[in-house]
Amino acid sequence: MTIDTDTSENSLVSAAPTRRLTIAKAMTEAIAQEMRADSSIIVLGEDVGKLGGVFATTQGLFAEFGPDRVCDTPISESAFIGAAVGMATSGMRPIVEMMFVDFFGVCMNSIYNVAAKNCYFSGGSQPVPMVLMTSVGGGYSDGGEHSQVLYGTFAHLPGMKVVIPSNAYDAKGLMSAAINDANPVIFMFHKALQGMGWLGTVRGSITDVPIERYEVPIGQAAMIREGADITLVGLGITVHHALEAASELQEKGISAEVIDLRTVVPLDRDRLVQSIRKTGRLIVVDDDYQSFGVASEIMALASELAFKHLRSAPARVAHPDVPIPFSPVLERHLLPSSAKIVAAAEKMIRN
Amino acid sequence: MLTLEKKLWMYEKMVLSRLYEQAIEQAYFEGKLPAFNMANGPIPGEMHLSNGQEPCAVGVCAHLRSDDAVTASHRPHHIAIAKDVNLRAMTAEIFGKAAGLGGGRGGHMHLFDPQVSFSCGGIIAAGMAPAVGAARARQLAGQDTVAIAFVGEGAANQGVFHEALNLAAVWKAPVIFVIEDNGWGISVARDACTAVQGNAIRAAAYGVPGIRIENNDPVAVYEAAGEAVARARRGDGPSLLDIETWRLAGHFVGDTQEYRPHGELQALTERDPIPAFRAQLFASGTSERVLMDIENRAAATVADVITFARDTPYPEPAEAYEKVFA
Numbered sequence: 124m125t126i127d128t129d130t131s132e133n134s135l136v137s138a139a140p141t142r143r144l145t146i147a148k149a150m151t152e153a154i155a156q157e158m159r160a161d162s163s164i165i166v167l168g169e170d171v172g173k174l175g176g177v178f179a180t181t182q183g184l185f186a187e188f189g190p191d192r193v194c195d196t197p198i199s200e201s202a203f204i205g206a207a208v209g210m211a212t213s214g215m216r217p218i219v220e221m222m223f224v225d226f227f228g229v230c231m232n233s234i235y236n237v238a239a240k241n242c243y244f245s246g247g248s249q250p251v252p253m254v255l256m257t258s259v260g261g262g263y264s265d266g267g268e269h270s271q272v273l274y275g276t277f278a279h280l281p282g283m284k285v286v287i288p289s290n291a292y293d294a295k296g297l298m299s300a301a302i303n304d305a306n307p308v309i310f311m312f313h314k315a316l317q318g319m320g321w322l323g324t325v326r327g328s329i330t331d332v333p334i335e336r337y338e339v340p341i342g343q344a345a346m347i348r349e350g351a352d353i354t355l356v357g358l359g360i361t362v363h364h365a366l367e368a369a370s371e372l373q374e375k376g377i378s379a380e381v382i383d384l385r386t387v388v389p390l391d392r393d394r395l396v397q398s399i400r401k402t403g404r405l406i407v408v409d410d411d412y413q414s415f416g417v418a419s420e421i422m423a424l425a426s427e428l429a430f431k432h433l434r435s436a437p438a439r440v441a442h443p444d445v446p447i448p449f450s451p452v453l454e455r456h457l458l459p460s461s462a463k464i465v466a467a468a469e470k471m472i473r474n
Numbered sequence: 475m476l477t478l479e480k481k482l483w484m485y486e487k488m489v490l491s492r493l494y495e496q497a498i499e500q501a502y503f504e505g506k507l508p509a510f511n512m513a514n515g516p517i518p519g520e521m522h523l524s525n526g527q528e529p530c531a532v533g534v535c536a537h538l539r540s541d542d543a544v545t546a547s548h549r550p551h552h553i554a555i556a557k558d559v560n561l562r563a564m565t566a567e568i569f570g571k572a573a574g575l576g577g578g579r580g581g582h583m584h585l586f587d588p589q590v591s592f593s594c595g596g597i598i599a600a601g602m603a604p605a606v607g608a609a610r611a612r613q614l615a616g617q618d619t620v621a622i623a624f625v626g627e628g629a630a631n632q633g634v635f636h637e638a639l640n641l642a643a644v645w646k647a648p649v650i651f652v653i654e655d656n657g658w659g660i661s662v663a664r665d666a667c668t669a670v671q672g673n674a675i676r677a678a679a680y681g682v683p684g685i686r687i688e689n690n691d692p693v694a695v696y697e698a699a700g701e702a703v704a705r706a707r708r709g710d711g712p713s714l715l716d717i718e719t720w721r722l723a724g725h726f727v728g729d730t731q732e733y734r735p736h737g738e739l740q741a742l743t744e745r746d747p748i749p750a751f752r753a754q755l756f757a758s759g760t761s762e763r764v765l766m767d768i769e770n771r772a773a774a775t776v777a778d779v780i781t782f783a784r785d786t787p788y789p790e791p792a793e794a795y796e797k798v799f800a
Contacts, residue, residue, distance in 0.1 A: 165614070191614055197644060202637030205603020206610060209621065212593070213543065213611035233634070236597050237604060243797050245586030246577035249593065250800030281798055305800035 141331040145318020147179035149291035149332050150256070150310075153298035154181065154218060156336045158188055161216065164302060165192045167203050168220030177222055178258050178317050200230035204255065208238045211253040216302060221257040224311065225268045227276070238307040239282030254301045256310040259287075260360060260410060262458055263314070263322060267447040270454075274358065274409070275416030277309045278387045284308045284341055285388040289316065289362035292330045293385055296339030304341060313359040325363045344391035346398065350380035353404040353468050356395065356421055358384040361408035361440075361459050368408075368464035375465075377472060387417055395421060396428045403434035406467050408459050413441035435474055438467050476696055478760070482768065484536055484692050485755060488528040488748050490772040491552040494561075495523040495723070497776050498551070498568065501784075502727050510728055516569055516784065519581055524552035526690070526722030529747050530654045531556035533695025534622060534715070537703040543608035543621040545601030546594035548583045549654075553624050554594070559587040561775065565783035572789040573782075579797065599625055599632035602651065606642045609649035609706070620648040620706040627716075628659030630673040639680040639714070648706035650699070651677075651714045656721035661733040674716035684714040690747050693754075722746065 144152070158164045166181055166188075172195040175182035185193040196203040200221055207217035221227065227234065234255065242250045261270025277285050284306055288294035294312065301308035316328035347362070348369050355365040362383045369379035380398050384391070399405050405425050407418040418439035425437050440459045448454050498517065505515030512519060524531070527549070535556035538544070546553040554564055560575070567574025568582045575585055583596035591608070595601055605623035612619045629635050630653060642649050653673050657664050670676060677684025685702070687694050695717055702713035720742040724731050731739065752765060 197637070197640055199637035199641055201634040202603045202606065202641040205600070205634065205638070206607030206641060209543070209545075209604030209607025209609070210611040211607075212588075212604070213591075213608045214615070215611045217607075229633075232597055232600055233603060237595065237600055240584075241586065241593070242800050244576045244580035244584035245588070245593075245797075246575065246579055247797040247800060248575070248588050249586045252800075284799070 139333040139335050141333050143329055144291045144295070144332040145324065145329050146288060146291045146294040146312055146316050147182070147318045149295035150180050150298050150312065151182050151184065152332070153295045153336070154302070155184060155187065157299055157302045158184070158192065163214060164216045164218065165194065165210070166218045166220070167194050167196050167207060169196060169198055169222050171195060171220050176220060178312070178314065179319060180220060180256060180312070200226055201233050204230050205233035205237055207253050208233065208241065208251055211251045212241065212249055216252050218254040218256060218302065221255060223269050224257040224259045224273050225271050227273065235280045235282070239280060242306065243282060250305045251307050252305045254308050254310055256312065258314050258317070259311045260313040260315055261447050261454060264449055264451050264454060266449045270447040272311070272313070272359070272411045274311065274387055274411045277311070278417060278420070282307065283388060284386070285311065286341055286386045287311045287313070287359045288385065289357070289359055289383050290328050290330045291332050293339050295332050296337050297341065297385065299336055300338040300341050303338070308341065311359070315360050325360060327363045327366065339385065342386050342389040342391060344385055344394040345383045346380060346394065347383050348379065348381040350378040350402065352378045352402055352472065353406065354380045354382060354398040354402045355406050355408060355464060355468070356382045356384060357408045358387065358417065359410070361410055364459050364461045364464060365408050367461035368468065371461060371465050372468055375469070377468060379468065384417075390420070392424055392428065395424060399425050399429040400432040403432050404471055405433070405437040406464060406471070407437070407439045407441070408464055409439065409441040410459055411442060412444050413439060414444050416441070435471050438471060440464050440467055476693060480536055481755060482760070482764070484532040484696065485751055486768045486772060487532045487556045488692065488751065489769050490775060491528045491531065491555045492525060492748055493772050493776045494555060495525050495551060497780050499523060499727055501780065512728070518570070521582060521727040522549040522725065523723040523727060524549050526720040526742065526747065527654050527656060528552050529690050529692035529695050530624070530652060530717045530719050533692045534650070534652055534699040536696055537700055538622070539619065540590045542619050543591040543605060544624065545605045545622070546592070546624045547598070547601065547626055547629070548594070548596045549626070550583070550585055550594035554585055554587070554592055557592045558590050559585065559592050560589065561779045562782045563587070565779040566786050569783040570788065571783060571786045572793070573786040577793060577797065578789045599629035599634045601625065602629070602638035603634055603641070605649050606638050606645070606647050609642065609647040610645050613645070613648055618707040620650065620703055622650050622652055624652045624654060626659065627653050627655040627657070627664050627668070627673055629653070630676060631667060639677065639682055639712070642712040643680045643682050646709070646711040648709070649712045650702045650706060651712065653714065653716045654719050655716055656719050658721055658725070658734070660725045672716060674714060677714035682712050682714055684716060687715060687717045690717070690719045690745070692747060692751055720745070
């Protein structure tokens, strides 16, 4: 995949100087800029200190801010995520890294019963301003405990905002917005987009990023390619699959509109409905397990809010409901791809 | 030094807590008899009363300021009362009313009063890590305030108990873990599910002082907690207090407690810490009149907050949609 994401319509600071950054560098830059402006912001997690994060999310922060503000923790996710809640309710703005989203199983109580519910149970008097950043995604044979995305799991449980950047521009802006949000924000970054030498990187994730700080508002999807015949909805890496598919479809005379969700909680229903009503056709591309997830939710939304405008039944290209296998032959067979999207779109339009 | 004034404060909070629980229990049973249905009555849902465990709350909270953080468990009322949580708003919350601490969204297991840095939750041991974080935040801010996590003895078998002790020790965080050891995790006795002789010794695994306090004695709790809190305020790190206490009520209201050995509850009730403390105060010179004044004041407070909670309106149903996010 080699398609660059066009971020021109996203650019809020178009005249400002930019450089091309990876998502990892964009995240780090946002964190550093926010930390310089607000001493209540700290970073906690495994290997976030001198190592700078296993996925390079905190490179250089330890040297600049020291061990009190960029703190390596024990391998105790329940404790340090729970501790972040206590910090957040004591006037701080912690950013915690859960190295792989797959690790949520050892600490979900701290996340969904504590971080996500305090605000509600307290009638709003005890908000929890914290960011939980976590790596997601497979495609590099890391096996089924280090390759999931689990967007739907986090999106399903109320009380957490959930953001998923597909490119460096959005990553920086969403990170700044997340840090300054009064609520728990789950920031899910896809390993295949991260810009790590040892992982391979989808080129489109590397974009021009302003040097100045800025925010990408949480809750706003972006229409990143305009089209008339079909709406392709993606998030994270599947945005790039969708863009590639849109180019291939263009050659076949099919005009595809591509929407990058950027945020799944709160979901930008208006933007989605607008596009679905226009094109009358919908394919959701999601590398999460197919059932009960983001793709299902958007298809439900289409039937609830755009039923009369649908020209055919919506479809989804998602990971089937099986654990993620190790062997590249098996994993590739299950993951979404532009070819699968093109095939689904052609089938939909032929019918 | 435990002054008489502080002792009387402790006695008043113990009495207030007990009378409060009695009033809650009475209201709880309204509409639930003759056929017990948990969903009925002015206080629906589960109800975990703290009868007998008052010494833990007052002995620790006697050392605390409003900006010292406390996290408590599913059995939180005595601790909330000792921490000076707004009792009208707390009671309204327990009754599910709009004027409740959370506008009726939390209920008796989820009480939040940021004015006095109090919170509690219904998942065993879940408040321990937030207490470590609250302590760390205070430490980083250069304050001498502390955080306390109250848990039951069953919490010591949860994974996060051990994670939190280790993390607190690594950070030298000003946090005190307080185990209210009432001997029972619902129906399972401590000794049937705990591999060590008491949980105080578990603190040694993390280089943390672990102190066992016997006999459910408020004065002994006060002394031990005083040292632990002073140690935390000095910057010398966390402590663990393992307090022998007695659950003089069921796990929940309606629990028939048939699992308890015959005679145990009666024997413990005879050692009820409130009459014992009263006798001690009287023997050391506090007059009957002073003690009665305290008891009457507590009774009046309970009557006031229960009346308030009954009379104040329910939330509008649509308020259920609010406050998910700040």
